[in-house]
Structure formats: C-alpha cells, structure tokens
Amino acid sequence: MKKVTQTKPLTIGSLSKKTGVNIETIRYYEKIGIMPKPQRSDGGNRLYDEGQFKRLNFIRRSRELGFSLDEIREMLRLVDEKDFTCAEIAAISQHHLDDIKLKIKDLRKIERHMKNMLSQCSRKETPDCAILDILFQN
Amino acid sequence: MKKVTQTKPLTIGSLSKKTGVNIETIRYYEKIGIMPKPQRSDGGNRLYDEGQFKRLNFIRRSRELGFSLDEIREMLRLVDEKDFTCAEIAAISQHHLDDIKLKIKDLRKIERHMKNMLSQCSRKETPDCAILDILFQN
DNA sequence: CTTGTATCTGTAGCGACTACAGATGATAGA
DNA sequence: TCTATCATCTGTAGTCGCTACAGATACAAG
DSSP states (O other): OOOOOOOOOOEHHHHHHHHTTTHOOOOOHHHHSOOOOEEOOSSOEEEEEEHHHHHHHHHHHHHHHTTTTHHHHHHHHHHHHHHHOOOHHHHHHHHHHHHHHHHHHHHHHHHHHHHHHTTOOOOOSSSSOOHHHHOOOO | OOOOOOOOEEEEHHHHHHHHOHHHHHHHHHHHHOOOEEEOOTTOOOEEEEHHHHHHHHHHHHTTTTHHHHHHHHHHHHHHHTTOHHHHHHHHHHHHHHHHHHHHHHHHHHHHHHHHHHHOOOOOSSSOOOOOOHOOOO
C-alpha cells in the first residue's frame, strides 16, 4: 500500500493567498523566468504544485531581505543546476549584507543632516525658514 | 555709473558642470515642471540665469537628502507662491525624517537577519547551505 | 569655412511591480 | 441545465527618477 502524498494543485489565487505574493506579481515572475511555467487546467488556468509553492516562498523571503530579482535568479540557478556550494551562496549573501550596511550608513548621514536642519528651524508661522536657507545657500 | 551685476547666462552644459546635475536630468526636471522653461539663444539652446542655478542647486541638495520630486515640487510651490511658513516647510521635512528613520529601522532588521543567516553558514565548498535551508523552509 | 563639440527633440529602457481592459474559465445555487 | 458571480486569462500601460540612445542642428575655435 503505497502512500503517495499527492497534494492537490493550487490555482494562482490560492497560491497568492498562501504566499502573500500578489497574483500579477506571480505572473510577472513567470514572465521574467524566475518562476517556471506551471501546468494548466483544461481551460488554461495555471496550476501550481508544492515545489512551485516553495520556490515562490523562497523568492518572497529573499525579496523581503532586499535581494534583487537578479540575485535571486542567480541563487535559484545555482540551486536548479544542483551545482552550488555553500561558499557561493554565502558570497552572494555577504555581498548583499555589505550593500545593506552601506545603505544604512548613507541613511544615517541623511538623518543627521535632517535633524540638524530641523533643529535650526523655528517652525513658526512666519514666512522665512532656516531649512530653505540651508537648501538654497550658494 | 550704475553697476549692474549681470551674470552671463549659462548653457545647459555649464549649468550641469556647476551643479553636478546631469544634462538629461536638467531637461527632465524641465519636462516635469520643477525647473522653469529657460530662455533660449537665437539658435534654440537653453540659457540659464542665476536664479535657475540656485533652484537647481536646491533640487540637487534636496534629492541628496532623499526628498522625492513630489516633495520638492511642493516645497518649490510654496516658495514660488511666496506663501509659505516655516511651519509648513518643517512639517514636510519632519515627515521626510520620519520616513528615513523608518527605512533605517527596516534595514537594521534585515541586517540582523542577514548576519544571523550568515553566522549559521559554514561557507565551505560543500553542496548544502544553511542559508538556503532557511530561505526555503516551510 | 571647416571641424569638432554642444545641444536639440523625441523615444525607449531600467527595476519591480501595479493597474487596468476586455475576454474567457470555473463554480454554486435555483 | 441555466445563470450569476467570481476567478483567471492575455496584453498593455503606468509608476519613479532618471539614463541612453538616434539623428538633427547650433556654436566656437582655428
């Protein structure tokens, strides 16, 4: 008695609900080739399996971490070709982390400038403003 | 003997050099209406005056601080109509600062996740990877 | 006057979606 | 079985803030 855990296929709508990825985005991912072309019902509606659900979840999580679709594409390529090493994935991730650190650094600089400007501002109902003076200077 | 400090008009190229804003970007700003249509030479080349130079500098500085073109448009509108109060400008700026703080917060969260994942990763030349395990889980 | 550089207009592309329109597919109730 | 309603289909265009052309004209130096 073989037990085949055949999960029933998901429509794009239910896949969308289960992953939190919007329907048009799923179709977009297919169009740009990071999601595979799924099976179709007789009428032509997309039907997704468990593997595709996992893949989309991977993409979503990676996007939430700020990976670009190109970085995700590259990771998925390595996975698909079953020809990756931990070192390779780590390199991509490390690069991305460095990127994020840089962004934080830039934003903190901007934050300081903004705070500084705002601290010089009277915030009164008067028609002159230290912020404008700073931004217009020179 | 009147001394009229008539600064000679700038071509788009020299304006670009003086402000560090790229030529196509200057034309783009004109197209979307945050830079005014400048005078033209007999042949039709754009000629900018001191006020326009200052305006473009304002835009550049604001962009460097991460203001959106819509926020900049709004600030310039207030300035152009000479009908702004310091409080209004401060409100826009405060809103923008809040935005930046939020972005930093989000990025720091991502940074923590990334560090966490990378710390669990062997980074070895082996075909299995803790990072992928995490991203694919569920 | 020629040569070379600057500028002109207009359009298309980027990334990562989102938002339609207008046509079908699927499904539940009468 | 019919029908009403929803889901899904394809294809295109829009978003933001530029950037990159192509092909034509303007301008400045020698």
